Amino acid sequence: GFQFQINPDVQFEHREDLLKKSAQCIPPLLRENVYTYDIVDLVKDEQKLEGIGTVSKNVELSSLPMRKGDRVILDFQTHHVGYFSIDIHSVGSPMDAPLMLQVRFAEVAAELAHTSEEYDGWLSKSWIQEEMVHIDVLPYRLALPRRYAFRFVELTVLDTSPKWQAVFSAPKIEKVSSADEKNRIARQFDDPMLQSIYDAGIRTLQDCMMDVFEDGPKRDRRLWLGDLRLQALANYASFKQNDLVKRCLYLFGAMTTTEGKISANVFTLPAPIPDDTFLFDYSLFFIDTLYDYLQEEDDQELLDDLFETARLQMDLSLRYVDEGGKLALTDAYPVFIDWSNSFDKSTAGQAVMIYTLRRFIWLAGQKGMDPAFYEHMLEKMEAYARTSLWDEERGLFGSCGEYNIASQVWMVLADIFPQEKSSQIMKRMIETLFPIRNIATPYMYSHVVEALFHAGLHEEAIQLMKGYWGKMIELGADTFWEAFDPDQPSYSPYGSPIISSYCHAWSCTPVYLLETYVLKNKK
Numbered sequence: 001g002f003q004f005q006i007n008p009d010v011q012f013e014h015r016e017d018l019l020k021k022s023a024q025c026i027p028p029l030l031r032e033n034v035y036t037y038d039i040v041d042l043v044k045d046e047q048k049l050e051g052i053g054t055v056s057k058n059v060e061l062s063s064l065p066m067r068k069g070d071r072v073i074l075d076f077q078t079h080h081v082g083y084f085s086i087d088i089h090s091v092g093s094p095m096d097a098p099l100m101l102q103v104r105f106a107e108v109a110a111e112l113a114h115t116s117e118e119y120d121g122w123l124s125k126s127w128i129q130e131e132m133v134h135i136d137v138l139p140y141r142l143a144l145p146r147r148y149a150f151r152f153v154e155l156t157v158l159d160t161s162p163k164w165q166a167v168f169s170a171p172k173i174e175k176v177s178s179a180d181e182k183n184r185i186a187r188q189f190d191d192p193m194l195q196s197i198y199d200a201g202i203r204t205l206q207d208c209m210m211d212v213f214e215d216g217p218k219r220d221r222r223l224w225l226g227d228l229r230l231q232a233l234a235n236y237a238s239f240k241q242n243d244l245v246k247r248c249l250y251l252f253g254a255m256t257t258t259e260g261k262i263s264a265n266v267f268t269l270p271a272p273i274p275d276d277t278f279l280f281d282y283s284l285f286f287i288d289t290l291y292d293y294l295q296e297e298d299d300q301e302l303l304d305d306l307f308e309t310a311r312l313q314m315d316l317s318l319r320y321v322d323e324g325g326k327l328a329l330t331d332a333y334p335v336f337i338d339w340s341n342s343f344d345k346s347t348a349g350q351a352v353m354i355y356t357l358r359r360f361i362w363l364a365g366q367k368g369m370d371p372a373f374y375e376h377m378l379e380k381m382e383a384y385a386r387t388s389l390w391d392e393e394r395g396l397f398g399s400c401g402e403y404n405i406a407s408q409v410w411m412v413l414a415d416i417f418p419q420e421k422s423s424q425i426m427k428r429m430i431e432t433l434f435p436i437r438n439i440a441t442p443y444m445y446s447h448v449v450e451a452l453f454h455a456g457l458h459e460e461a462i463q464l465m466k467g468y469w470g471k472m473i474e475l476g477a478d479t480f481w482e483a484f485d486p487d488q489p490s491y492s493p494y495g496s497p498i499i500s501s502y503c504h505a506w507s508c509t510p511v512y513l514l515e516t517y518v519l520k521n522k523k
């Protein structure tokens with residue numbers, strides 16, 4: 001699996017001029033109160049994620065005096081990100097002991113069937129959204145200070161005293177997001193499943209748009225470059241709040257290592273801090289994200305500010321390319337591609353580099369720089385792919401002796417061959433490598449769908465999107481999940497679904513894919 005990277009010796013830049021420009025683009029957080037909820041019970045429902053569904057209890061919250069061990073689940077109807085508060089008073093004899101209350105927040109009902117005690121995965125269990133609070137004096141309005149991502153709130157009275165009970169009423173969510181609905185043009189699809197997928201994609205994007213594009217409002221609550229690239233694309237297709245992309249680009253650009261390398265993610269609190277984690281493809285996606293931004297905005301100042309960082313990313317990456325045009329990476333700077341480690345990633349890595357190199361050459365052109373050296377490197381890397389990685393007999397790209405989906409997908413996205421041949425590769429991939437196995441992220445699925453569209457396999461792309469994102473909808477998704485393997489729906493890269501994020505940036509891509517390849521194509 002994934003290894004934590006701890007690189008204490010790496011030194012970082014802190015370019016105040018760029019951080020200042022980033023700060024100037026901080027969007028206002030929009031707030032909205034949500035009062036509508038239902039009281040539900042968990043029930044067995046084989047159609048839903050992990051076989052857990054809910055039923056409405058048809059009771060009034062304020063008519064439920066709760067004693068030791070009693071619990072109630074509030075269902076706020078859909079996914080929200082924000083602050084929770086609720087009124088509590090006591091009934092019965094005088095309150096002769098404090099109220100001891102457990103509050104748990106869940107994005108999906110299945111999370112409530114797990115407990116934090118059972119979690120023993122490699123990510124911190126501090127991400128699990130639960131609190132234990134003591135309240136000495138009632139009545140009281142409990143307003144929890146943390147921001148949570150949730151649809152469900154479970155209140156469990158751990159203790160009162162035999163003499164009195166706690167009664168809850170008037171729960172409220174103060175919902176936050178920097179995405180402004182007013183900026184968005186509604187999109188209509190004839191196909192109801194595509195509509196549901198699109199709508200959940202919008203909700204996912206919206207609930208991840210805060211002071212930066214967060215990867216997941218439950219976890220990790222920070223800006224990752226691989227996620228940013230996809231969020232930016234979905235944003236251009238919907239909210240068009242391009243200043244938020246600008247803010248994020250400046251954040252990464254301001255805090256490279258002293259040699260110019262870009263971190264895979266950055267924190268923004270208490271102050272901007274780059275993480276000492278590096279992923280080869282994520283660093284390179286700085287170039288691509290910059291390229292995409294400049295297709296939307298004519299922003300010479302930003303290009304002037306960030307071009308040098310983009311160039312350094314390319315130059316640092318080229319150090320791993322040998323004389324023959326082959327990319328050879330090391331464990332210290334791994335290529336991500338997907339959470340799965342059950343396939344070889346070297347060919348996909350080579351393709352990602354070719355893909356970004358093309359975009360870099362465009363950027364160089366915009367800067368009036370002679371791109372000859374980079375064009376030469378591009379030719380070399382493409383030649384290596386066509387001669388040493390391409391297997392004419394099989395009609396597929398190999399990767400260290402195997403043939404996997406990621407290699408075909410990234411090579412097609414990198415336009416190694418003309419569209420007609422790409423289309424043959426995608427057909428061959430479907431014949432020989434489908435159904436997809438052991439890919440568990442919407443991140444990788446998104447690239448598979450895009451490669452199919454890119455190669456002109458429209459029907460197949462839609463079918464895959466429906467089979468994957470549509471399956472999440474059928475399992476009850478309001479927003480799309482960080483990880484999902486249709487063959488094993490409760491798979492989590494972290495050892496337990498309780499730690500997974502069920503509203504995750506990199507899965508919002510149907511918003512972009514449907515806009516670009518379905519709606520625009522129709523116009």
Ligand code: RAM
Pocket residue numbers: 215216220224226227336482506
């Ligand atoms: C996880 C998060 C994030 C992703 C990285 C690689 O920590 O899911 O979104 O970009 O992995």
